[in-house]
Amino acid sequence: MQIDPRLLEAFRSVLDSGSMTHAAASLGLTQPAVSAQIARLESDVGFALFVRSGNRVRPTAEAIVFRDEVEHTLAKINDLSRIAEQIRAGDVGSLTIAGHPMAGISLLPPVVAAFAKQRPNVKVELFIRNSDVVRGMFPSRSYDIGIAEPPIDPSGLTITRYPMEFVAILPKNDALCEYDVITPQLMSGRAFVGVSRLMTGYHLVEKVFSDAQARLNVVASSEFFAAICAMVASGLGVSIVDRASALQFQSAGLEIRTFRPAVLYDIAVFHAADPNLSMLARNFLDAFDAHMRNFLGD
Secondary structure (H helix, E strand, O other), X not given: OOXXXXXXXXXXXXXXXXXXXXXXHHHOOOHHHHXXXXXXHHHHHOOOOEEEEOOEEEEOXXXXXXXXXXXXXXXXXXXXXXXXXXXXXXXXXXXXXXXXXXXXXXXXXXXXXHHHHHOOEXXXXXXXXXXXXXXXXXXXXXXXXXXXXXXXXXXOEEEEEEEEEEEEEEOOOOHHHHOOEEOHHHHOOOEEEEEOOOOHHHHHHHHHHHHOOOOOEEEEEEOOHHHHHHHHHOOOOEEEEEHHHHHHOHHXXXXXXXXXXXXXXXXXXXXEOOOOOOHHHHHHHHHHHHHHOOOEOO
8 A cells, every 4th residue: 555645744733633624724735635535545554544524624533543653654755855855955975086105195175175065964085095996997997086197997987187287395494495486407416306207297307308408316205296395394395396385284384385397297187077076076076166166277
């Protein structure tokens, strides 16, 4: 037996008001329509629900017992409606994101934190792997959104690229701090904390120094921009990294300056090219895009 929830609403309203007429007014229906709904419900359940007495109705003993189950059922229906609205709005569910180290350490944490705080019914899981692993994991659909260094195979994917300008980073009170704009010539021969050869950033830095005929004197390197920033802040040398990573260490004494000529470091955000991408994922992508606008090159 399947009972129309509208019949249960009518039953509750009549029970609360003690009158078909009053129930009809509260439901926005006519009195005959409410009477018909109650008759249908009585037919469905197989017992009388009300005893009619003039303009008033009195619940039967069976109706009193039935009421508790009706209230429970309608509460569940209201819960389902609320959850459905949260799903439509992208305010409930789970989201798995895989990011390469720079994104996972410098870009994603503030976005994930703000996103999850606004949505207490959302669980976000963040994996940090190198770009090769992030790119290789996607065919298995083990995560919803990926962030890695290009190139990304576009087959079956929607890809958004963000070009980020590198900035110069210097230890506090370094001699180069007197300059507003740092060039490869100014850094030539200086102890330089570089990017690992495994990273795209290494080739970008090497090229800009070579083009300027400046000597790149790498004394230490890392595949993590955060580690490079920490070493520079500790006085090991100078470097150039993305602005998001640099800003995380500004409070530790890191000095940040414009670097010219501009060096653009691209990251790619990608997901399945699915017209039915969840609203939760769409909302996160919008939040990440808004955050990235703070760091894009001209």
